[in-house]
Amino acid sequence: MEAALYHRQYGFYSTGGSAGRRGDFITSPEIGPLFGHVVANALDTEWERLGQPGVFTVVDFGAGPGTLARSIAAAAPRCAPSMRYIAVERSSGQRARHPSGVISVEFLSPELIGDGIVGVVIANELLDNLPFTPVVRVNGxxxxxxxxxxxxxxxKALASSSSPEDDPFDVELEAAVLQRAAASWLRDMLGAVVAGRVLMIDYARTSSALVEVRTYASHGRAGDPLVDLGTKDITVDVDLEQLERSVVRATRIMSQASWLELHGLSRLVAEGRVLWEQGASTGSLEALKGRSRVREAEALTEAEGLGGFTVAEWTVGSFDFL
Ligand SMILES: C[S@@+](CC[C@H](N)C(=O)[O-])C[C@H]1O[C@@H](n2cnc3c(N)ncnc32)[C@H](O)[C@@H]1O
Structure with a gap:
């Protein structure tokens, strides 16, 4: 009881009993193949921008069961013959489900990085999964x-007498989270890529926003993080301002809905509509896929759901344009 009260006092605790803003429990790649198709378009754009390198590395960090890899392959992007797809996933159960043709690994080893990656690192819903450290302000x-x-x-959770060495907040917060694992991941990735970009897709927040620690189990919200320890995912939105202060500012930040639009979502949906209209009467597979695109696009762009995700991109190497 005291623990929960303490959380509430500091604004950490969130039961998530109401619909809340994060009503989605599956990730964008799991909605259907459309997300991967748009990512494939974005990869082609980057491959062209880099001068069509013969080895174009895509690192899917926190790849889960490899659904994004499957959708990208199904979209058959122009860069496919040059693509070296590395799926990094710490769970052996998830790695076992990775499709053939991808390099499936637990860690991104120095051997895989070699002289440096030319290509794209993409992390969809990874950073909010990384460990974080709650801190509170006591008498300043x-x-x-x-x-x-x-x-x-x-x-129970209590303020300790020890303080972190760094204070990466420029606002007077009562409660906050240090996201050092996310910062060090970003630092590592920016060190590994010599030309290309690092992409994070996640819920993001500003440093001054109230911290909401959310828990998930069985595709639902799971209440107090301190109850039934070890049975739930504990997540927190990515504080991009903190990442900026600890590492470097992102080159470009936009909503997932805008990013998908930038990389051809509407065109794919329009194609889907035509396929559906042409084949609706026959109920062909192509027609059904077309109709599915329309529904997937709605789920991927909904402002209160996945469309409200933030895409942050860090470009590496010299670029005349984004
Ligand atoms: C929320 S899931 C997202 C999966 C996938 N990217 C998607 O969008 O469907 C996060 C994944 O990251 C993995 N993960 C978490 N920390 C990791 C780490 N340090 N290294 C590799 N994978 C990690 C988890 O095991 C999990 O499969």
Missing amino acids: DLRFLEVSVDDDNAL
Whole structure:
């Protein structure tokens, strides 16, 4: 009880009992093949911009079961013959589901990076999964929020006496989260890529926004993070301002809906409509796929759902244009 109260006091705790703004429980690639098709378009644009390199590396970081890889392959982008697709996934169960033709690994090793990656690193819903450290402000000082066990064997969170060495916030926050793992991931990726870009797709927030720690289990919200420890995913929106202060500012930041639009979503949906209109009476597979595109596009661009995701891109190498 005390733990929950403590969370609430600092604005950390979120039951998610109401619909909330994150009503989506599946990721964009899992909605259907459309997302991967648009990503394939974006990869072609980057491949062209880089001068059509003979080896064009795509690193899908936190690849899950490899659904994005499958959709990209199905879209048959122009860059496919040059593409070296590396699916990095720490879960062996998920890696076992990766399609053939991709390099499926637990870590992005120095051997895979070689002299540096020419291509794109893409992380869809990875950074909000990385560990973070809650901190609270006590009498002006930032303090770690520590979890301990009380007399009734319940977990409780209390401000500790120790403070983090860095204070990457330029606002007076009561409660915040240090996202050092996300920052070090970004630093590593920007170090690994010699020409191309690093792309993060996730829910993002500003440093001054109230921190909401969300938990998920079985495709639903899962309540207090300190109850039934180890049974739920614990996530927090990515603080892009903090990443900027700790690493570097993104070259371009936009909503997922805008990014998909930039890379040809409307055209693919219009093609889908035509396929459906032409084949609706026969119910052919092509017609059904066409109709599905229309529905997928709605799910991918809905402002309160996946469309409200943020796409942050960091370009590496010299570019005359984005
Ligand atoms: C929310 S899922 C997203 C999966 C996929 N990108 C998608 O959009 O469907 C996050 C994935 O990242 C993986 N993951 C988390 N931390 C990781 C790490 N440090 N290295 C590699 N994979 C990681 C998890 O195992 C999980 O499969």
